[in-house]
Amino acid sequence: MSYADLAAYSRLLRGAHETATTGEARPEGPRRLISASWRRSLDAGIDPAVRAAPLAYGAAGLADARDSHALRPLLPLLTQTLSRTVDEAEHIMVVTDREGRVLWREGDRGVMRRADRVGLADGHAWGEDRMGTNGIGTALAMLRPVHVYSEEHLVHVLHVWSCSAAPIVDPDSGEVLGCLDVSGTAPTLHPATVALVGATARLAEAQLALRMYERDDRLRRRYESLRTRPGILLSATGRVLAGDPGGLAGDRVPLPVSGGRMLLRDGRVAVLEPFADGYLLRSTPSAAPATLRLALLGEGPPRAFLGERRLPLSLRHAEILALLALHPRGLSAEQLSVHLYGDDGNPVTIRAEIHRLRTQLRGTIGAKPYRLTSPVEADFLQVRRLLTAGDPAALAHAYPGPLLPRSESPEIRRERDELEVQVRTCLLLRGSPDDLWTYAQTSNGRADFQVLERIAASLPSTDHRAAAAQARLFAD
Template sequence: MSGNAPQGESPRTVISASWRRSLAAGIHPEVRAAPLVYDVGDIGDARSAHPLSELLPLLNHTLLQIADEAAHIMVVTDADGHILWRDGHREVLRHGDTIGLADGFAWSEEAVGTNGIGTALATGRPTSVYSAEHLIKVLHHWSCVGSPIIDPDSGEVLGCIDISGTTETLPPATVALVGAAARLAESHLALRMRESDERIRSRHQGRLRASGLLVTPSGRVIGGERIAVPVTGGERITLPVGGDRVVLPDGRSARVESLGDAYLIMPYGVWDTPRLSLTLLGTERPHAELDGVRVPLSLRHAEILALLASHPRGLTADQLSFLLYGDAGNPVTIRAEIHRLRAVLSGAVAAKPYRLVGEVEADVLTVREALSRGDLVTLTRLYQGPLLPRSESPALRRERDELDARVRSELLAKGSVDDLWIFAQTPTGHDDFEILEHIINRTSVNDHRHAAALVRLSADA
């Protein structure tokens, strides 16, 4: 500090580097206390918003009792070195108050120079600072050990945990103990991160396609084939700020779509031709397949898709509302449902007007085409029952009744016994009097279908 060569041993490398940073930041050795950054009324909000708040009981259980028994205190800060929590030996806490080693004060190197908190945050690793290694003189009767806590999601520093005491040294095991407490906190954060990843994957699995990537807001790849990113563990993509395009590590451009809690990244070209298949006939559980990935559908989403499939040019929110609800419909409700549906079926539903894009197949469309061609093979294979049997939509009820009538009429007029029997296994044909009579009249008494049709007719009599 005097400018003369040091007598005896030189400072440790980590300390001398910290002193240089602190002096460059304008810290004077005669500083008497840390600066206050949070008033009493503000620190509560800072604590509740900080991700380490949920881990405070764990940190207390790990270090606080040891710190108290050894006449030390435990301090937890945010990434900027602002103290959010502290506890420990009462006498040491009282001494801490005199130098600002208390809730709401700043302990970065830029605030108070070399110290266990600020230097650990600056170096990114557990750091001990003993006695006169502190730059400011008022800390020369203090010793401290700090360790940063790293966010496993973003890879950035969340804060620092520190043990401090009014002694010239701390027990040798303190550095290892504080470092272990920080790693324990990180392991709990990693567990919660993996649980969150699984929820996100489950929520958006239906949106992934063969070449897609599911990415967290921090840029971690957590789903998809990962053909665009080397599978090395912890893969990350730098997401654009305020844009919807990104360049993948292999040089290809890709589109970025926000899913709220994650992002979907698709190389250009994949987005142009989504393959959507709809199963809507004769099932209480309608579903879609998007590029081969099965997506369960709510009844409301299935109704919307059925109407859009029948209107390839698209429908407005007003039109959809009327078709689904009649005069009582509300276009605002439809827009909200479409928003959720587009979140489930990535790229397959366009807007203005709402319409299906890409390659679209639907069992109801294929059955209609089969009726037009007189293709009874396709008709009997795909017709599994009424269109969305639980739907009360006025438009879909009309379509359902019309389709049932056309299928029944076609089979009665042209169907073989085999065709009629297949139809009789559907909810529509199971108890159809005329269908069953045709089967009885065209089969022998030794045919199991003859006997089954008689039983069904007897039950209805």
Template structure:
């Protein structure tokens, strides 16, 4: 009499999830998720792309010498890259274990990729532990990769082979590869954090012990009060309330790719600030909202003309003559005499940071549109599109502002289409130009994971545009 087969609790839980998702044990292959163009877009936008050579080098010996296949997926289990010898690739192609196919549990049942993504831990699945009969000749080990910035799973690294069982060390190997990728991502994150702190700390000093500087993902970069740095808050939204770990409630003020949190409770007005080496002026000029500036943490709403002048001075840090500034603002109809009263009023509002002969800004300057430019130059399309809430001063008719606005809009759109993933394209689709951009909406439909709730909104908007609606 045979002993009863003991099913690991991990596997029985995965079987239950697969059954609830409606996975058929007779399924013959994983479903296709990406066409060729969409696959290229997804690869280009994925944060693991720069680290692919390291991962390939780490696992190349295993994949090439043992008939194993290395697989790297995104967070939805869609295969982005594979590596392995021809025999392993041919066997994998027959079941859809290839680039562009989806290996989440709800697509093909229990497997090393989908189950690791579902549990958030390194996992292995052997032979008959798979739900799909066609996978019973396969075994696989997968480990999720967690983004240290957002603390969310962004992908999975997997080794699979047509063997009854993998060597026990294989789970440890893929787990080590995942941890190495995470350490690389963390090093990049820390370098970005340090650059952001250096630029934006004067705003925090302007609020004394009350303020908090956080990333767009809610990580606290710096705080006047002790014990908060390194902790997390919910991802902030401009102007929305945020609960701080110490119980205070703060309002989120965007500062480029970061946020300044201003507590709304007991904060001493005009508290003495710790002076910085030089003032920091941050300009928020993108989108339809009221343009405004922050000067060492203090907010100033701007008229359209003052916003135009500050944008032009930020674009020309070495300064502009009165005639040149007038030409940029008014075209051939202006003169330096027209500019002079506006500069005087701006100086009354912001003080001595507005200098003359030539007109320039005597302080460090951050501007949302300049930050978008920099992020695009650095290839961080996702961050650039999230920050790009709309066009630069959309109501401005100043010739130089129009030129900068148009150039930036074209760059954001092109890079979102060419290199943006689902989140970047979704962010672009929420901007004024993106809402009616049929090409962007159709690309977004192609790259959104199956079952993503955003599918309905994107499909509805695309249909309206195709039918001639707004």
């Protein structure tokens, strides 16, 4: 885009700003990436008239955040790579954490003084939910390199700025570590700067990957030096490095607390133990935990048994256990919150419930992500298996009614409705009159017109079940 084009684009953006906060339609507006960011920012309550980014870290908090951050060792590399661009063009380089909070800043002193006025300074927060559309926040939101030009910023005070930013992702964990940004006054920062910033972020990721491989090699050599191979070797983040030729643990293991147990794919139980800079998973088949049995179908109260011990179970705890049984790979607090409450959920509430449930089921629920670590038997999972097997007689006897019928959880309701439809369809297509009569004793089957008609038509008129079906039909 030429600078003549940018001038015309600026005029278009000024008109778009006038209608952005009112929601009015406009024939032309910013490019799609920017318009989507404006919507997210406005939905987050950003005021375009705000004067500066909020302070997120005090001096002590900033020092602690810097000391512990994974990008700290890469600062010389980032500075050296971008120093010529930053110094010659009078720009500043900014490095943030994953939330967009500024950890380090270097560059032209005059530009830094101007940046201080808008909070583009150490300790200030630049996520989209804190400062609207900007290079740092939008790059983190989109997980890609982004250039934000002048009036593309939602906040008016930033219209004299342009910025190019790119997220930096940890090749070990796959999590975003932070963001690299080059900012300057609007006329001086060329849009092509984003390519350089993106390449520098990839260079940082390559350095992180090289260090990861070096750590892996040291850990493998330590493991190989052992006379016997005591278990599956894991990195500090749970990646499987050695000792698992059958792939029983997969590529990565969600780490329980040290000493915690987890279930391997072949049904064996393994215990996590520290080993050098990683972990070992030691198989302990004799220490298999008690089976967790869940009875959550039908009108009665939900029930749970751990081995021979019956557990008191609230509806909320029954919902959590059902969701964890449906998602054996585990769920985060955020995912559980959405499954239980929809968009209005609060992960803090879920963490509190999980804490109480883990206290009650000690050793049965793992963390990061939350998952069941004991063998699980559940009546609704058994119904799923019988549906796959296509055995209507066994299915009718295994299905006493809907899954947690009092639950308002969006995910439980979806599973409940899907299971009900599949059971009813299977029995109507392949079930005997006996199977249909068994289903007719469930809460949904009692008044199912089609099921009752089939029973009445299939059984002799002298059969009491046919008479009962007829009575229900006429009653309805």
